[in-house]
Each structure stands twice: as structure tokens, then as C-alpha cells.
Amino acid sequence: MNFIDEAFLEVRAGNGGAGASSFRREKYIPFGGPDGGDGGKGGDIIFKVNSNKNTLIDFQNKKVFIAKNGKPGAGKNKSGPAAEDLIIDIPKGTVVYDDISNDELLDCCDDNASYVIAKGGDGGQGNARFKSSTNQAPRKYTLGFEGEVRFIRLELKSLADVGLVGFPNAGKSTFLNKVSSAKPKIGSYPFTTLRPHLGTIKGNDSSFVIADIPGLIEGASEGAGLGIKFLQHISRTGLLLIFVDLFSSEQLMPVEQIKLLKNELAAYKDDLTQKVSWVVCNKIDLLESEDLSVYTKSIQNELNIPNGDIFFISAATGQGTKELLNALEESVSKNKLDLI
Ligand SMILES: Nc1nc2c(ncn2[C@@H]2O[C@H](COP(=O)(O)OP(=O)(O)OP(=O)(O)O)[C@@H](O)[C@H]2O)c(=O)[nH]1
Ligand SMILES: [Mg+2]
Known part of the structure; x- marks a missing residue:
């Protein structure tokens, strides 16, 4: 469809x-x-x-x-x-x-x-x-x-609580597949996802909705790739997960990926960098643990992102996803309470 x-x-x-x-x-x-x-x-x-x-x-x-x-x-x-x-x-x-x-x-x-x-x-x-x-x-x-x-x-404009942004192939759809009953297509090629998908997560005490959108690339705000029009679907979410591919085939380092993605988010009409955003480093199953600590340090130091806002997961094996979902549930519930 x-x-x-x-x-x-x-x-x-x-x-x-x-x-x-x-x-x-x-x-x-x-x-x-x-x-x-x-x-x-x-x-x-x-x-x-x-x-x-x-x-x-x-x-x-x-x-x-x-x-x-x-x-x-x-x-x-x-x-x-x-x-x-x-x-x-x-x-x-x-x-x-x-x-x-x-x-x-x-x-x-x-x-x-x-x-x-x-x-x-x-x-x-x-x-x-x-x-x-x-x-x-x-x-x-x-x-x-x-x-x-x-x-x-x-x-x-989707009414999701959490939006996923990342380069193509970062594993956004794999994550949504793993943690919800939504079944967006997964592929080892860029731009597998061509339209937004919503998945409902049943947390410990409440449910919330995550929106998976097509991947962003450098220059998306000028029309490169699928452009940034899909960002309208995450423009209402309270929280963004910036998906980083730790095993990027383009060899783009995590810090570079985050910077480029943030530039595209800033170019959108509502400046989406104003939103709370956490960094999710995916595909840890493919990495040695020493590499992980190097990446963590560089992200924290170069981008000034607090420790609690960085998560390491493997969307494929499910490692680390439970901790991420718990943190998301807590943040979304708090956000909803603040709105009342
Ligand atoms: N080893 C490993 N592979 C992964 C992991 N997450 C995703 N992949 C693989 O990475 C490729 C891309 O995954 P997708 O989930 O389609 O990526 P996406 O971010 O949704 O990509 P677009 O829809 O193109 O933006 C697929 O071949 C997945 O099997 C992971 O945690 N570990
Ligand atoms: Mg996808």
C-alpha cells in the first residue's frame, strides 16, 4: 500500500x-x-x-x-x-x-x-x-x-511518543520489529523503509508508541535521499532516539553520524534538535568491548552527551533493549504527567 x-x-x-x-x-x-x-x-x-x-x-x-x-x-x-x-x-x-x-x-x-x-x-x-x-x-x-x-x-503527523532517526541501515526497523508487534521491512540495503511505521510497546505499567521513519542522509534537508519530509511524523514526539550504526559500512564514525543527523534535524522547520534526544548505539554484537568504550568516551567528550542519555544495544539479539525500553517508559510517563 x-x-x-x-x-x-x-x-x-x-x-x-x-x-x-x-x-x-x-x-x-x-x-x-x-x-x-x-x-x-x-x-x-x-x-x-x-x-x-x-x-x-x-x-x-x-x-x-x-x-x-x-x-x-x-x-x-x-x-x-x-x-x-x-x-x-x-x-x-x-x-x-x-x-x-x-x-x-x-x-x-x-x-x-x-x-x-x-x-x-x-x-x-x-x-x-x-x-x-x-x-x-x-x-x-x-x-x-x-x-x-x-x-x-x-x-x-503521527502521534507517536518516541521517534527513531538515523542513517539508512542503522537498524531502526530491526529495533521496532524486536520490541513491538509492528513489522516494518528490514533490509541490508539503504532506504528499506519508505514510509513511517508505528509500533506500540507494552511496558511494565503503561504502553507507548514508537515511530520508525525512513533513514536520513547528509543533505536530506536539501532533498538528498528521501528528503526530510518524513520528519513531520516525529515532530510531535516528546523524545527522539538517534540511532547510530557502530558497524557502518561507510565507516562513518559514531560522532560524525550524530553531528550530521543533528544538522538535518536542525534544518527542519520546527528545529527538532530542541527535543530531548538520546543516542542509541546499535549493533554491539559486531564489536569488541574495547571499541565500545572508545566510542562511548568520544561521544561523551566530543558531543557533551551525558552518560544516561547513551544506550548500547543490539537490535538483532535484543541485548540492551530492555534497559532502553524501561528508560523510555519512565520518560514517556513522566512527560505525559507533566502535560496534565
Ligand atoms: N549484526 C547486527 N545487524 C543488525 C542489527 N540491527 C540491524 N542489523 C542489520 O542491519 C541492516 C539494516 O537494518 P534495518 O533495520 O533495515 O535498518 P534501518 O535503519 O531501518 O534502515 P532504513 O529503513 O533503510 O533507514 C539489516 O541487514 C539488519 O539485519 C544489529 O543489532 N546487529
Ligand atoms: Mg528501516
Whole structure:
């Protein structure tokens, strides 16, 4: 399945129905009064959050949504029926923008929440409403109001607690596979992951969500590799894990990897280096323990990263992952408490 995380739509709410102009015509009542009913309201366009959806792919082919118009009023004071609302399901985590003003309209974080995104026009008034002491037989009625029309941009931003960033092949997907039931593809070639994956981790007392995104390379912010647009999926996470490949085939030293990754994170529009980030050195199963202590020292000294923020793991064998998950659970729970 393709993964689409941006979509452009036109939404047209329904117009209101016209009011009616009609007069009572009954046998033996020569001058029946006005009895034209009001028009019905046009249908609203409603966005409904559906947490079972995780892509905007439905909007790739269908881009214009039109709600029905309200029905006109009729004689005998009959109001026209209102049109049904048009309900559009969107994934949880979608941010809705007005594509013309660029204003953020909605941030759809709550399950099953519904939002009116374009309001249907009210119905017009029938001539019965215009009867007055001076005009007993008005013919006047009004047309219905037009429904709102909007040009919308949708952006999907995952609602994960923890985001994984790293060069391709660092082992991000291997880690997510190991610790959650998510099954992102793993490969010994770069850019195995082409779209974000979310995995839920069941901790000791709580669960949290980790987002695995495609690998970043130097120059990603200028479009190299898959670019940095996927960073939108970790822009809301409270914590980033910077994945370092200790056995990099490009022989890029851990400190260099971290520096390059941080540059790309800083180039993203929200400057993601402001986030709490821990360093996860992966593939320790391939290294001698002396090399490990050299790497630890160089990371601590050159980058000034505290000891508690560096983890050594093997995503493949699971070594060190339990300690990392415990620390993550604690940090995520604390973060959630701080938000309350
Ligand atoms: N020996 C060893 N190999 C690992 C470990 N973690 C990952 N690998 C291997 O490294 C390669 C890349 O792993 P992935 O999990 O696909 O890497 P990724 O970071 O998700 O890569 P992209 O999706 O391309 O960004 C695969 O061949 C994995 O089997 C580890 O801890 N030890
Ligand atoms: Mg991957």
C-alpha cells in the first residue's frame, strides 16, 4: 500500500433550498393567505477522526467533495427537508489547513471527534414569513444561502511518543520489529523503509508508541535521499532516539553520524534538535568491548552527551533493549504527567 501523508481537497457544503411562494387554495375560502414554507438547510461537510486509518491515500483520486443541497419549501407551510451532511473519515493525527490562507484549522487528535469543516447554507424563507398587517398577500420569498466552499490541505503527523532517526541501515526497523508487534521491512540495503511505521510497546505499567521513519542522509534537508519530509511524523514526539550504526559500512564514525543527523534535524522547520534526544548505539554484537568504550568516551567528550542519555544495544539479539525500553517508559510517563 502506498503511504500518502499530504492531500489537497476542495469541499463544497450544500446550498440551502429556496423558500416557497404559495397561497392557500381551498374550496369556499376565496382569499387564502400565504403558505409558502422555508427551504431546507444544505448539508455540512464534516471531518470525522477514524483511528483505523493511517494514510491519506483515499484522497489521492478523490479530491472534490460536494454535499447535497437542501430542498425547497412548498405550499401548505411545508419546509423543505435539510440535506444530509457529508461525513469524511480522516486519520487520527491529521492537521487540517486552509490552503489559501495557510491557517491551521484543526488538529485531529481525538478518536471519533467530528468537526464541521464547511457549513451548509441555510434555507430561504417562504412567503408565509412576509405576511404583515400591511401586506396580507406577499409573494416575496428568499433563495437559500450558498454553502461554504473551502480549499483544504491535510497533513498527517503521527502521534507517536518516541521517534527513531538515523542513517539508512542503522537498524531502526530491526529495533521496532524486536520490541513491538509492528513489522516494518528490514533490509541490508539503504532506504528499506519508505514510509513511517508505528509500533506500540507494552511496558511494565503503561504502553507507548514508537515511530520508525525512513533513514536520513547528509543533505536530506536539501532533498538528498528521501528528503526530510518524513520528519513531520516525529515532530510531535516528546523524545527522539538517534540511532547510530557502530558497524557502518561507510565507516562513518559514531560522532560524525550524530553531528550530521543533528544538522538535518536542525534544518527542519520546527528545529527538532530542541527535543530531548538520546543516542542509541546499535549493533554491539559486531564489536569488541574495547571499541565500545572508545566510542562511548568520544561521544561523551566530543558531543557533551551525558552518560544516561547513551544506550548500547543490539537490535538483532535484543541485548540492551530492555534497559532502553524501561528508560523510555519512565520518560514517556513522566512527560505525559507533566502535560496534565
Ligand atoms: N549484526 C547486527 N545487524 C543488525 C542489527 N540491527 C540491524 N542489523 C542489520 O542491519 C541492516 C539494516 O537494518 P534495518 O533495520 O533495515 O535498518 P534501518 O535503519 O531501518 O534502515 P532504513 O529503513 O533503510 O533507514 C539489516 O541487514 C539488519 O539485519 C544489529 O543489532 N546487529
Ligand atoms: Mg528501516
